Amino acid sequence: MGWFPSFGRFFFFWERRNHFQNGENKPLIPKGDVKKSEGTSAATYLGTHDSSGSHTSSSLSCHEGSTRASSWSVFTPRVLSSSSWSDYILKYLLITSNLLFTVLGLVTLVLGLWGLINKESFAQEKISGIGTDPMLLFTFLGLVLALLSLTGCVGALRENMCLLRTFSAAVLLLLVAQVLAVVLVYSLQGQIVEVLRSGMLAAMVRYLDDLDLRFITDEIQTGLQCCGADTYRDWEINVYFNCSAPGVQACGVPPSCCVDPLENGTVWNTQCGVGAQQLDEFSAQSVIFLGGCLGGISRWIEHNSGVIVTVVIILLGAQILTLFITAHLLQKIRWNRAQHDVYLKSLQ
Known part of the structure; x- marks a missing residue:
């Protein structure tokens, strides 16, 4: 997995550029020190400048932390959005089934309303017998089925926890009633x-x-x-x-x-x-x-x-x-x- 740091440095090069501009990460050897050490060996330079060693190690640790952070930035979105195929299948199965039942509920609702209107069941002389009208049962069942299925469909599609909780509670209530x-x-x-x-x-x-x-x-x-x-x-x-x-x-x-x-x-x-x-x-x-x-x-x-x-x-x-x-x-x-x-x- 050694390609993650390189991949992260490639995509987050602007972060390192900003760090250099802000002075958080400086070159290991300042330009002035390079001029001074042209005639000396590396051992003499390190011996005469004790602070440079600590500065070099701190720069390396800072650079390593930046690399690790950039690698985490690349890897983390994958972890957050990681879902198996079964999760997607279950989600869209729930959406599809609820969508079909929503359409079925709306058709039943329209059929019931059409029957009530066509027979003039809301007329004053017929309103007393509307309680035994089978079209009223169609209307009620269609309305309940459409609202319940639409709640589950939208909740699963939008990943809305409130709608999904309402949907599951209603299904549980209907299950217990049945x-x-x-x-x-x-x-x-x-x-x-x-x-x-x-x-x-x-x-x-x-x-x-x-x-x-x-x-x-x-x-x-x-x-x-x-x-x-x-x-x-x-x-x-x-x-x-x-x-x-x-x-x-x-x-x-x-x-x-x-x-x-x-x-x-x-x-x-x-x-x-x-x-x-x-x-x-x-x-x-x-x-x-x-x-x-x-x-x-x-x-x-x-x-x-x-x-x-x-x-x-x-x-x-x-x-x-x-x-x-x-x-x-x-x-x-x-x-x-x-x-x-x-x-x-x-x-x-």
């Missing part, structure tokens, strides 16, 4: 079923008044091949499907309850469920699905329990990995700043 939710769902299955029943019955009441609730209900009934919450007769709670209703749909069920809702496999038959509630179960089973969707959901969860557990583990693991990457980045930023402070003190 773990508690999983534990509560597993331990309070009976209460969860009641909550699902209440939610589905509320959606059935507003089936023809809310396009989003109609779409979700139709997807559940078609996908799980079910009808109603517990049985197909639950549709009597809807004012349009109630047997006392004056319309054509009285005592009927939605077409998504039908076993074969498509005519000739192409056209949706909206009248296939008309009068289905008046039929007995033996006659109705050839036309509509008799079982409720709560039982279908329970069967679907039991059949796909392995996939559900795998997805939950992957999601929780990704959040834990994000916490470790953020903690590593914070530690790296802290170490670089500490080294920078040490370097500045060494120059004073």
Whole structure:
């Protein structure tokens, strides 16, 4: 490593020039002494001038210190900015993932707001039912996801410790909330079923008044091949499907309850469920699905329990990995700043 001193002297030659100008480093032998010692030998000169030896040694030590300082000036920035490839990979992995989730959050937020505005959910006659509007859930989730991901993205990009701490605290809070939710769902299955029943019955009441609730209900009934919450007769709670209703749909069920809702496999038959509630179960089973969707959901969860557990583990693991990457980045930023402070003190 002997090339460091030469490299340092090459780049910091102006420092030595300033030292000469300030008189800190003087030539080993003054010009006047050279004239005096032209006729004498080196041994005689050294013998008659005792102070020159000490002056020479002090000049050498000073020159050596200058060389060492210049070498340190060249080497120190490399030490301060030294980062392995893994550090850069983890940093930009955190930036990229948060950037993607920021875009996803903004898309979800715009979709939710568009749905609320398009359905005029903020109108005075509809504002009372906005709490059960699924578009409101999209809006809230999109806003939280966009803000959280943007905080992590900007914090990692700018190496801002305040933003990174906020991001890690929010992720940790969400992680704890998700773990508690999983534990509560597993331990309070009976209460969860009641909550699902209440939610589905509320959606059935507003089936023809809310396009989003109609779409979700139709997807559940078609996908799980079910009808109603517990049985197909639950549709009597809807004012349009109630047997006392004056319309054509009285005592009927939605077409998504039908076993074969498509005519000739192409056209949706909206009248296939008309009068289905008046039929007995033996006659109705050839036309509509008799079982409720709560039982279908329970069967679907039991059949796909392995996939559900795998997805939950992957999601929780990704959040834990994000916490470790953020903690590593914070530690790296802290170490670089500490080294920078040490370097500045060494120059004073």
